[in-house]
Amino acid sequence: MNKKSGGDSHVKKTARRKLCLGIIYGGKSGEHDVSRCSAASVALVASKKYNVVCIGITREGLWYVQDDINVQTHPSFGQVLSLKETGTWLINMHSATDMLELHNKKTGKTVSIDVVFPLVHGTYGEDGTLQGLLDMIGVPYIGPGVLGSAVGMDKDIAKRVVQNSGMVAIVPFETVRADDITTSDDALLQKIAAMLPVFVKPANAGSSVGISKVTAVADLKKALQKAFAFDSKVIVEKAVDCREFEVAVMGNEKPLASAVGEVIPQHEYYSYEAKYVDKEGAKLAIPAQISDALALKLQQAACSVYTMLECQGMARVDFFVDKHDGTIYFNEVNTLPGFTSISMYPKLWEYSGVSYPKLIDTLISYAFRRHRVKKKMVKAFLSLKK
Numbered sequence: 001m002n003k004k005s006g007g008d009s010h011v012k013k014t015a016r017r018k019l020c021l022g023i024i025y026g027g028k029s030g031e032h033d034v035s036r037c038s039a040a041s042v043a044l045v046a047s048k049k050y051n052v053v054c055i056g057i058t059r060e061g062l063w064y065v066q067d068d069i070n071v072q073t074h075p076s077f078g079q080v081l082s083l084k085e086t087g088t089w090l091i092n093m094h095s096a097t098d099m100l101e102l103h104n105k106k107t108g109k110t111v112s113i114d115v116v117f118p119l120v121h122g123t124y125g126e127d128g129t130l131q132g133l134l135d136m137i138g139v140p141y142i143g144p145g146v147l148g149s150a151v152g153m154d155k156d157i158a159k160r161v162v163q164n165s166g167m168v169a170i171v172p173f174e175t176v177r178a179d180d181i182t183t184s185d186d187a188l189l190q191k192i193a194a195m196l197p198v199f200v201k202p203a204n205a206g207s208s209v210g211i212s213k214v215t216a217v218a219d220l221k222k223a224l225q226k227a228f229a230f231d232s233k234v235i236v237e238k239a240v241d242c243r244e245f246e247v248a249v250m251g252n253e254k255p256l257a258s259a260v261g262e263v264i265p266q267h268e269y270y271s272y273e274a275k276y277v278d279k280e281g282a283k284l285a286i287p288a289q290i291s292d293a294l295a296l297k298l299q300q301a302a303c304s305v306y307t308m309l310e311c312q313g314m315a316r317v318d319f320f321v322d323k324h325d326g327t328i329y330f331n332e333v334n335t336l337p338g339f340t341s342i343s344m345y346p347k348l349w350e351y352s353g354v355s356y357p358k359l360i361d362t363l364i365s366y367a368f369r370r371h372r373v374k375k376k377m378v379k380a381f382l383s384l385k386k
């Protein structure tokens with residue numbers, strides 16, 4: 001690697017020219033369309049201050065740098081960022097800067113990006129894979145790094161880490177692998193039957209994709225098959241009669257928590273349809289109508305979970321609170337939460353005094369700060385070898 005050092009290089013860059021923010025969106029994910037929706041909101045707002053370059057990834061995984069910010073209307077999601085094929089783009093892995101440089105093979109056009117907002121929800125985006133590529137390139141980016149993204153994406157691992165800490169409860173669950181079912185593990189099926197009603201979920205997915213609520217043993221197989229279509233690992237979790245709360249968290253070493261929000265699904269649960277298809281599918285209460293004591297407990301739990309799951313930059317931490325005994329359960333962490341201007345994460349910050357444009361600025365500064373810390377460590381390692 002031949003990278004120039006440059007502690008505050010982004011500050012110098014801004015003095016010379018507008019900072020270039022690269023928005024990577026779309027992707028090989030069940031949440032491709034949701035990502036394009038989040039990306040449209042960020043691009044339209046950020047372009048008022050930054051030089052924005054949009055990089056769309058198709059469902060097949062092909063990368064296209066867009067000529068401009070073009071928005072189109074999607075039947076369910078409203079405004080989404082368009083994604084046009086613009087020829088073959090190569091990533092410069094031989095850059096001596098801390099930038100993402102993309103080069104068009106045919107036209108010779110080159111774009112240089114100072115900081116990336118990886119706005120790809122779900123697989124190959126929120127799970128550490130894209131973060132790994134950005135680390136290899138050496139460009140600063142918003143949100144958690146490889147480990148935080150990967151752990152946060154895997155519901156099974158995230159729950160086990162939180163359970164191990166003993167600090168926040170988790171709902172009882174069983175992990176099921178594709179093999180367990182093909183070998184018809186009766187003991188496992190009996191265990192699950194004793195937990196009914198249950199939620200069956202792919203371990204790595206989001207937006208309620210592949211999730212089913214099961215109340216009868218007869219429906220279990222179908223639910224497992226559905227979940228296994230998205231991941232080779234599935235979790236089966238006891239259903240809780242609960243209220244659902246969400247806390248937006250940001251920061252690196254010292255995370256900050258927003259006010260608490262509540263999701264009130266108008267369907268049986270917060271399904272894909274309730275989230276995106278039915279416009280009246282869920283109500284968001286910001287702030288949640290709860291006691292100050294419960295709000296504080298949820299904010300503290302959110303910050304603990306954020307740190308123990310190695311999150312940096314931002315994440316939304318979601319909880320269930322049992323309607324009968326008040327137990328707080330950690331449900332999941334979203335390291336790339338929905339980011340449209342009406343999504344819970346930015347809305348919670350807006351309520352807590354951080355406007356949408358200010359939120360983008362703040363997340364960019366966390367990205368640069370983390371990058372600087374990381375660069376210092378690499379230098380220390382190299383100097384030891386001399």
Ligand SMILES: Nc1ncnc2c1ncn2[C@@H]1O[C@H](COP(=O)(O)OP(=O)(O)O)[C@@H](O)[C@H]1O
Pocket residue numbers: 171199201205206207208209211237238239240241242244265269270271318320331332
């Ligand atoms: N154990 C559970 N008890 C009650 N409701 C649940 C449970 N697990 C999931 N749900 C419902 O399903 C929704 C989606 O589940 P979640 O684990 O958050 O997956 P996703 O990552 O797809 O959002 C939740 O918001 C909630 O409404």
Ligand SMILES: [Mg+2]
Pocket residue numbers: 207208318332
């Ligand atoms: Mg969820």
